[in-house]
Amino acid sequence: MQFFANTDELHQVMKELWARIGRDPDMSEKLLQSKLIVQFQYREPEGRVTVDCSDGKEMKVMVGKQPIKPIVEMAMKADVAHDFWLGKVNVPFAIVSGKIMARGPVAKALQLLPVIKPAFDIYPNVISQHKKVMA
Amino acid sequence: MNPFVFHVPTKIAFGEGLASGTADIVKELAGNRALILTDKPLMKTGIVEQILMGFGDMKYVVFDDVPPDSDVDCVNKVADLARAEECDCIVAIGGGSVMDTAKVVNICLTLGGEILEYQGLNNIAEQLLPLVAVPTTAGTGSEVSMVAMVKDRAEGKKLLFGSRYLAPSVAVLDPLLTVSLPPKLTAATGLDALTHAVESYTAVISNSVFTDSLCIDSTKMIFENLRAATNDGGNIEARSQMLVASTMAGVAFTNSGVGVVHALAHSVGAKFGTHHGIANCIFLPHGMQFNMDAVTERYAKLSRLVGMSTSSKDSVAAAELIEAIEKLCTDCGLPRRLRDAGVPELKSDDIEELTFLTGSDPAIMFNPKECSPEDIKGLYERAY
Numbered sequence: 001m002q003f004f005a006n007t008d009e010l011h012q013v014m015k016e017l018w019a020r021i022g023r024d025p026d027m028s029e030k031l032l033q034s035k036l037i038v039q040f041q042y043r044e045p046e047g048r049v050t051v052d053c054s055d056g057k058e059m060k061v062m063v064g065k066q067p068i069k070p071i072v073e074m075a076m077k078a079d080v081a082h083d084f085w086l087g088k089v090n091v092p093f094a095i096v097s098g099k100i101m102a103r104g105p106v107a108k109a110l111q112l113l114p115v116i117k118p119a120f121d122i123y124p125n126v127i128s129q130h131k132k133v134m135a
Numbered sequence: 136m137n138p139f140v141f142h143v144p145t146k147i148a149f150g151e152g153l154a155s156g157t158a159d160i161v162k163e164l165a166g167n168r169a170l171i172l173t174d175k176p177l178m179k180t181g182i183v184e185q186i187l188m189g190f191g192d193m194k195y196v197v198f199d200d201v202p203p204d205s206d207v208d209c210v211n212k213v214a215d216l217a218r219a220e221e222c223d224c225i226v227a228i229g230g231g232s233v234m235d236t237a238k239v240v241n242i243c244l245t246l247g248g249e250i251l252e253y254q255g256l257n258n259i260a261e262q263l264l265p266l267v268a269v270p271t272t273a274g275t276g277s278e279v280s281m282v283a284m285v286k287d288r289a290e291g292k293k294l295l296f297g298s299r300y301l302a303p304s305v306a307v308l309d310p311l312l313t314v315s316l317p318p319k320l321t322a323a324t325g326l327d328a329l330t331h332a333v334e335s336y337t338a339v340i341s342n343s344v345f346t347d348s349l350c351i352d353s354t355k356m357i358f359e360n361l362r363a364a365t366n367d368g369g370n371i372e373a374r375s376q377m378l379v380a381s382t383m384a385g386v387a388f389t390n391s392g393v394g395v396v397h398a399l400a401h402s403v404g405a406k407f408g409t410h411h412g413i414a415n416c417i418f419l420p421h422g423m424q425f426n427m428d429a430v431t432e433r434y435a436k437l438s439r440l441v442g443m444s445t446s447s448k449d450s451v452a453a454a455e456l457i458e459a460i461e462k463l464c465t466d467c468g469l470p471r472r473l474r475d476a477g478v479p480e481l482k483s484d485d486i487e488e489l490t491f492l493t494g495s496d497p498a499i500m501f502n503p504k505e506c507s508p509e510d511i512k513g514l515y516e517r518a519y
Contacts, residue, residue: 105254105255
């Protein structure tokens with residue numbers, strides 16, 4: 001059974017997660033330095049989250065279809081994303097086995113993996129708070 | 136046992152003189168008009184002409200101007216030619232640059248659009264046109280790999296393409312084509328193959344018995360044959376063993392990835408134009424030493440299995456593998472330091488830039504141990 005019941009739930013959780021990442025000075029500073037626009041395209045359920053660091057000043061997080069053109073696109077099942085944020089996904093293996101698709105200058109995006117690792121500790125909290133609200 | 140995925144999308148054929156029958160392979164793949172990709176130095180050797188004789192009345196067009204470190208301009212030029220000539224299959228005769236160019240041209244020919252749209256990993260989702268790879272060096276493994284890299288000179292960066300559909304349809308391994316390779320290039324490309332084998336064996340996802348066996352056997356074959364192939368280019372048995380070992384290591388790394396040594400070699404190659412095989416041979420012992428505490432047991436096992444150590448103590452056996460690699464490089468006349476390979480004195484700005492390039496190279500993601508910027512700087516300093 002898939003973890004996220006629907007697109008709304010997926011978007012709410014990811015939006016909250018990225019908002020907290022944005023409030024973390026270490027992570028946000030390094031992400032803004034990248035000036036990347038990364039779009040995560042999810043399936044089962046469908047979802048789209050765009051993280052725009054292009055102006056180097058403010059991290060903008062948008063959900064759903066956006067007119068903005070991403071520099072890097074990452075596509076995966078929403079369950080893979082959920083496991084990733086729990087720190088349970090071996091990214092190299094997920095790439096080799098085709099579970100994650102990356103379009104664009106992927107090296108730039110992969111370089112951010114160590115930067116966002118502290119979010120693995122934030123995510124369980126985001127999930128548990130979300131479940132409480134839903135209950 | 137850990138989960139694994141293992142692909143060999145390429146049919147592999149080996150034999151002395153086999154390349155002269157390339158046309159038959161193209162026909163088997165239902166190709167009617169072949170695009171032949173190669174480079175100027177190979178044209179001069181007569182190798183391409185020999186292969187083309189087999190094409191008889193079959194229609195083909197030759198592009199013989201693939202540069203050593205191919206780029207987007209070359210890809211676009213070749214794709215335009217192939218479209219104009221209505222080519223329906225590709226034959227790549229050459230080393231890594233020719234084969235990688237052929238793979239990216241294949242994307243353009245089959246899928247159309249801009250090449251930059253396909254940059255990335257796993258975003259090509261359909262079968263491409265038939266591609267026959269005829270390697271003339273024994274090292275890159277590109278004849279079986281599912282990745283390709285070309286330069287975007289305008290932007291000053293390398294573009295990475297990765298998809299199982301990029302792997303050539305057939306790899307034609309003919310040792311006679313490698314006979315004219317000069318000793319230094321024979322040794323350098325051989326060390327590239329050895330680096331593929333060693334790094335794949337210890338890569339972070341190297342958990343498949345399939346990749347393990349390929350790594351072990353190819354390492355052994357390289358230790359046993361590289362000196363002979365380097366010192367006596369006409370030794371067909373040594374050339375054969377090296378060609379097959381290189382392809383085996385290519386299958387291994389395309390399934391499990393490489394590591395920090397390749398990330399360092401890509402970076403120094405991009406900045407100073409250092410030959411990839413030479414850069415690998417310089418960095419390999421340093422990279423292994425760096426990874427030692429994370430994978431001592433794996434190095435020790437490999438060392439014993441390829442006959443480089445009889446010690447039961449892992450640290451000793453692992454160290455003996457590194458010593459054996461250093462001796463192999465020295466015996467083959469390869470430089471042991473970056474300064475001996477034409478790299479100018481590394482200033483702090485150079486090291487900063489190289490460290491950034493290395494840290495953002497996808498190969499580093501597969502390294503068994505995390506590398507901090509300080510670790511990378513240390514590796515450059517030691518290798519210089």
